Amino acid sequence: QLQLQESGPGLVKPSETLSLTCTVSGGSISSSSYYWGWIRQPPGKGLEWIGSIFHSGSTYYNPSLKSRVTISVDTSKNQFSLKLSSVTATDTAVYYCASGGDDSSWGAGPFDYWGQGTLVTVSS
Amino acid sequence: DIVMTQSPDSLAVSLGERATINCKSSQSVLYSSSTKNYLAWYQQKPGQPPKLLIYWASTRESGVPDRFSGSGSGTDFTLTISSLQAEDVAVYYCQQYYSTRTFGQGTKVEIK
Numbered sequence: 001q002l003q004l005q006e007s008g009p010g011l012v013k014p015s016e017t018l019s020l021t022c023t024v025s026g027g028s029i030s031s032s033s034y035y036w037g038w039i040r041q042p043p044g045k046g047l048e049w050i051g052s053i054f055h056s057g058s059t060y061y062n063p064s065l066k067s068r069v070t071i072s073v074d075t076s077k078n079q080f081s082l083k084l085s086s087v088t089a090t091d092t093a094v095y096y097c098a099s100g101g102d103d104s105s106w107g108a109g110p111f112d113y114w115g116q117g118t119l120v121t122v123s124s
Numbered sequence: 125d126i127v128m129t130q131s132p133d134s135l136a137v138s139l140g141e142r143a144t145i146n147c148k149s150s151q152s153v154l155y156s157s158s159t160k161n162y163l164a165w166y167q168q169k170p171g172q173p174p175k176l177l178i179y180w181a182s183t184r185e186s187g188v189p190d191r192f193s194g195s196g197s198g199t200d201f202t203l204t205i206s207s208l209q210a211e212d213v214a215v216y217y218c219q220q221y222y223s224t225r226t227f228g229q230g231t232k233v234e235i236k
Binding site: 037039046047048049052060062063096098100105106108109110111112114115116117 | 125155158160164166168172173174175176179185215217219221224225226227228229230
């Protein structure tokens with residue numbers, strides 16, 4: 001059973017880069033059976049997919065955030081990370097890391113494992 | 125981008141009664157060669173991450189009570205709670221995983 005845990009600063013200044021890490025336990029981040037993603041939720045609002053990274057190294061990003069987002073994997077630490085540049089107050093949200101199954105027959109599935117989420121506030 | 129639209133935004137249902145949530149995608153999420161609909165439903169309670177309830181539009185995740193059911197195909201989908209329990213009070217989201225990922229705006233379910 002996978003477990004995911006987000007970590008990173010809870011406060012980021014406007015125009016700076018938000019950096020978060022998700023530590024995976026109970027499975028290998030190098031496994032071709034999983035893919036990894038980031039989702040955020042502004043206070044009192046709905047869920048927004050930020051992006052995903054696959055075993056192949058391929059990344060897919062929300063078009064509305066694509067110019068500012070980078071998702072990468074650190075296999076030595078069994079972690080994946082999110083970087084979001086040039087943040088503004090509208091990037092204030094709870095950020096979740098999540099994983100889903102990736103199968104050669106039917107492709108990538110929904111997110112079935114989630115971290116507890118971490119609140120990131122953008123403010124000077 | 126595939127846009128997901130849920131209706132209603134909120135609903136209040138009496139305990140033991142049926143709750144129905146609709147989800148419409150802006151294009152089909154049915155992958156014809158596999159006859160699978162790339163559509164999932166999540167439940168989110170306050171202060172918690174979303175929990176996967178249903179995938180492939182109608183397959184219940186392990187451990188999910190059978191009062192939760194999903195139906196639909198192509199662009200129109202429904203989540204039904206057959207007999208609402210107090211612990212079902214939550215926000216429910218549909219999500220397509222046919223092309224990248226997008227979520228519906230959420231439907232808040234409350235007790236009447």
